[in-house]
Amino acid sequence: MxxxxxxxxxxxxxxxxxxxxxxxxxxxxxxxxxxxxxxxxxxxxxxxxxxxxxxxxxxxxxxxxxxxxxxxxxxxxxxxxxxxxxxxxxxxxxxxxxxxxxxxxxxxxxxxxxxxxxxxxxxxxxxxxxxxxxxxxxxxxxxxxxxxxxxxxxxxxxxxxxxxxxxxxxxxxxxxxxxxxxxxxxxxxxxxxxxxxxxxxxxxxxxxxxxxxxxxxxxxxxxxxxxxxxxxxxxxxxxxxxxxGTITLASKPGLPVVLAAENLGFGRAYVDVNFDVKAGEILGIYGFMGCGQIELARTLFGKIKADTGTLAIDGRKRRLRNTTQAHDAGIAFVPENRRSMLFYEQPVYKNVSISILGRISRLWLKPNVERSIARKHVESLSIRPPRAEVALGALSGGNQQKVALAKWLTHRPKVLVLSEPTRGMDVGAKDDVVKIVRALRDEGLAVIVVSAEPETVLSLADRVLVMKKGRIVREFTNETISKDRLLEAA
Amino acid sequence: MTFQQASTARASKSSLFLRSQMRNIAPFATLLLLLIFFSIASPSFATIDNASNILTQISVTGIMAVGLTFVILCGEIDLSVASVANATGIVVAYFTLQESYVNIANIPVAGWLAVILALAACTGLGLVNAFGTTVIGIPSFIMTLAMMQIGAGICALLVRGQIAYNVPEIVSTLGASNVGGFPTIALVLIAFLVAGHVTLTYTRFGRYIYMVGGNREAAEYSGVNVKLILGAALVICAVCSGIAGMVGVAHFGSAQQNEFDGYLLDAIAAVVVGGTSLFGGRGGIGNTIVGLCVLGVLNNGLDHIQIDSFLKILIRGLILLAALIVNVYVQNIRSVERAEG
Incomplete structure (x- = not known):
């Protein structure tokens, strides 16, 4: 050519x-x-x-x-x-x-x-x-x-x-x-x-x-x-x-447990899953595609109902029958596919406000409040073009991903579940996402990162669980790990 | 170079705007064309009296179409609107004292109670639609098809082939009277249109309707109770249909089986011809108003020009087809854009 x-x-x-x-x-x-x-x-x-x-x-x-x-x-x-x-x-x-x-x-x-x-x-x-x-x-x-x-x-x-x-x-x-x-x-x-x-x-x-x-x-x-x-x-x-490279996991002791899963099981996707996640830590869950981690993430947000086991949030047992209950219990979820969480024909501000609409308005909408909240995020995440009224579909992929995150930044959940947060992103955009997620962790959020890409888990996590064929087979805390060791465990 | 890029960007933006407004422009242009055509073709068409006629003629369809707009905006469909309307109209007559020559084993109660019972009936039918669609998971197309038959069954059982004439006074006031020469039934329609528009545009519930229709999965992942919203839309639609049925019965002066048979098609046509997307998320009451006017002008206008009444049916079908083509065509433009973006 x-x-x-x-x-x-x-x-x-x-x-x-x-x-x-x-x-x-x-x-x-x-x-x-x-x-x-x-x-x-x-x-x-x-x-x-x-x-x-x-x-x-x-x-x-x-x-x-x-x-x-x-x-x-x-x-x-x-x-x-x-x-x-x-x-x-x-x-x-x-x-x-x-x-x-x-x-x-x-x-x-x-x-x-x-x-x-x-x-x-x-x-x-x-x-x-x-x-x-x-x-x-x-x-x-x-x-x-x-x-x-x-x-x-x-x-x-x-x-x-x-x-x-x-x-x-x-x-x-x-x-x-x-x-x-x-x-x-x-x-x-x-x-x-x-x-x-x-x-x-x-x-x-x-x-x-x-x-x-x-x-x-x-x-x-x-x-x-x-x-x-x-x-x-x-x-x-x-x-x-x-x-x-190799990274050293540094789990901080003495943090309160926000979410605990006990004996969770769902069909053939995963069985006997036990773990907890603490406020102010990023828990990475790594496993090859199809080892049940995607289903597990959906369970945490009430999209899939587990067959067995219990979930406790802040020590209280919760049954999450749908995503609204999970949302109200303080859980936020970003699925691996941008398309399944954004409204392409709607302006940016409506995309940002959808998850917090219940908080800013009971009956009547307050579009001015929505716009000003969205403008703040557009500015702080440097979303291009810098206008909250632009239809989301007109934005580039990376900027759309930022809007997807902005949606949950206002919500201030207790637990943020991210499925493949950096998949398909270039290095610069990945870096942006890593920074945003770390900032959230430092504010005391419990973050769960589910991914089949070792790089994603390694770049974010403070503690890593490895899933293999529907089971958690390995936990890495306070030790030095690398891609090889992760791959070896999975 | 920079300038050139900026100007091409602006040009493509304005053409993009035009294309995105096609959905709203096309029905409006259709309406204008029909108005001009009939005004020239018939001297009796463009008169104040006839305008009032058209308004009256679209009222029953219009009230149903308001409820149907909610359902279609969610990307669902309700095929039971006419049937629920018919059943509710018959229920309200069933609980009203009829003349002695009406041979129906009815149960006369106070007028207000009859209205409440009728409202309960349509709400109940709507709840069944909602339950079947959201909890059991039957596609709304099939669920409401079953409800269409159930509604017809209720009608048949209550009147058993007979005709009832009386309805409570409040219903006949709304359906068949005038206020200063203006038909009350048209006022009811206007009230429903306004209420529907306000709900869809200025309330949280209305926003959820659009979001659920625009991307159901995304709404769910945003914590919106999608099933509740869908269910509510179906109940709203059934209640609108029920009220349309009650005032319709009053307007026609009788309650009988198969009274509203043509109204299902008209109501769906009004919403879709107006430009509300059958796939959900786009459109609104404004579109429904234009769609209603297109349908009303078309039906009325065809009566004013001398034309084979059997041909009328075909013409209506062709106009509906044209509107659907525009609807899907506009949808395609957008999905191409999405694929490129």
Whole structure:
């Protein structure tokens, strides 16, 4: 690709990028959010069609008008959100859209199932093709989607954040499959925030920053620090250290317990969960995706009703039958998905005031009070644009996340439950969130941070619980921990 | 460069504003077009008398539409409005002394008590809708479909094919009298519109309605009692329908089965034609007023021009379809914006 430029509404997303992908290589792509790597890949995959510059495949110029065009030319993409059909079988998913038919025009199940089995086997995936897709762990689902893309004849395969939802053994399995794919002469583009994964699987790595291709380099002889330096420019070394280096947990003794969970259990999601959280501490709950921590967080906010066990807030046993009761009991919750807690068509001030409306007005609304509260937050969190009347949808992602936090800043809860508070954020925005959460802790709030990203837990927590398959298996207090030790425990 | 960026930003902002107002502009333009068309096509259309006529004609639909606006703003639907109206109208007549030739085994009570019993009846039906939708979790579309049949059943059981004529005096005053030449039933409609608008715009409950309709999950994660709000909207809708039914019975001068059959479609059409989003969160009483006027002008105007009365039905259907297309089209513009943003 030569001199690729792309802009959205006057904002340049890519500037004069020259990018080369060789046959039979795994090419890692790194950069902060908004650096341009996704835009680049969407152009290659035919999702974005208007751009400047030239794209050449095998020396021939191409210009895709749709993702279908790109697929026909042998370019396939596996998105972070899987596009599998959970209610169909593995075999049907592999053959989605091109089911083999018999002479009578009926689907040839036998060919489909044996074909799917053989093809998956050739990639080292051993799974019964008659299994319902949704019953498989997420890692296998992802591999099967990858398999589908490979079987569709793709020679260039783009993987967007393939490892974010996977446990280490699943990552290993994926890597083994990818190595097999590479050996067959196909090319893979591997986009990820997880630098360790990039370094361990890629042959070549390319760094994007601010819409520019900064460098393309062989992975030989480079390390994480080298990459990070180029991703964020100079001067951020200390920041990285706080995320990945070892940290010493410093739990303060003598703090009052605000929330205590006893023998909590919910279906197959989690069992026998006991813990407490104290005022003025940040409790991190770490576990791989799907180990029950998401369900646990929802239970604390009354969204899910636990089957067994009790919750006590300030020593009083509470039954949280819905989110309103949890809210009134002094619990605040920020779900992992921004979309599920913000009102995109409403102005910022209505988004901020919704959680405290009951306190500022009984019957009649007081829009002036709402606006002035919102303006204070807009100013103190430096939300851009600095106006409380702007519709939320017009804000950028990072600013939306700040509004999501602002919503609970006014509420002044006793317990703040954060699910994946920094997922998908760039380093600068992460730092902002860490600062805000620490400030809240220092004001005496009990904070629970639930995450599947070790960096998130390490950067925030004063005490860490590790969940594994629905159980709390390990507690870290007053000791030095690192990412390795967390991963090891989970 | 900076200047250029600023000016393109401003241009896109004003076009964005226009697009976001499409929902409100389109129904209003429709209304103006219809008014101009009928004024030219028929000399008897644009008169004060006829305006008063139209107002009277939309009153029963309008009172139902106020309640329905609450439900639709939540992103739900109530298909039982006409049926609940009919049942409530029959209940109030059932508890009123009828002429000797009316062959209904009714139970005459004092007028005020009859009204209270009728209000209790529609509130009760609304509570059943609310219970089924929020506690049991039946989709409102299905729940209120069942209620539609239940309401019809109540009507059938109470009047058994007969017709009742008398209603309590207070109801007939509201439904079938004039104050200084102005129809009282229209005053009732105006009172409901004002009360509905004030509730939706200036109260906490009204804000919750919009928030629940705009993003139900987010409302729940903000600690809003979503089920309570949905339930309340359904009860409000049933009570509005019940009152519409009572004044409607007075207005028509009789209470019988299947009396309000055309009103379900009209009430839903009024809300949706006015531009309130079927997906919830957008719109309001202002939109409903415009929608009511479009419907009222259309129904009335078609009577003023000489046109095949069977064709009228088709024309109404086509206008409704056009409004729905606009409604969904505007929704699509917004979801595209959301995807891009």
């Amino acid at each position: 030569l001199g690729i430029s792309k802009s959205f509404g006057g904002v340049a997303a890519l500037r004069e990028v020259d990018f080369t992908l060789r046959a039979g290589e795994i090419h890692g792509l790194v950069g902060e959010n908004g650096a341009g790597k996704s835009t680049m890949m969407k152009i290659i995959a035919g999702v974005h069609t208007g751009y400047e510059g030239k794209m050449l495949i095998d020396g021939k110029e191409v210009h895709f008008r749709s993702a279908r065009d790109a697929l026909a030319a042998g370019i396939g993409m596996v998105h972070q959100e899987l596009s599998i059909m959970p209610d169909l079988t593995v075999g049907e998913n592999v053959y989605l859209g091109k089911q083999p038919v018999t002479a009578a025009g009926i689907i040839d199940w036998r060919t489909m199932m044996t074909g799917a089995h053989d093809q998956l086997k050739s990639l080292g995936i051993d799974v019964d093709p008659k299994t319902r897709m949704g019953d498989l762990p997420i890692g296998l689902q992802q591999l099967i989607e990858l398999a589908r893309v490979i079987f569709s004849g793709a020679r260039i395969i783009i993987l967007d954040e393939p490892t974010s939802a996977l446990s280490p053994p699943e990552v290993q399995l994926l890597f083994n499959v990818l190595k097999g794919v590479r050996a067959s002469g196909r090319s893979i583009v591997f986009i990820s925030h997880f630098l360790d994964d990039i370094l361990s699987i890629s042959d070549t790595v390319t760094v994007f920053r601010n819409g520019r291709l900064i460098v393309t380099h062989s992975v030989e002889g480079i390390d994480k620090g080298w990459l990070i330096e180029r991703m964020i420019g100079a001067g951020h070394q200390d920041l990285e250290e706080s995320y990945t």
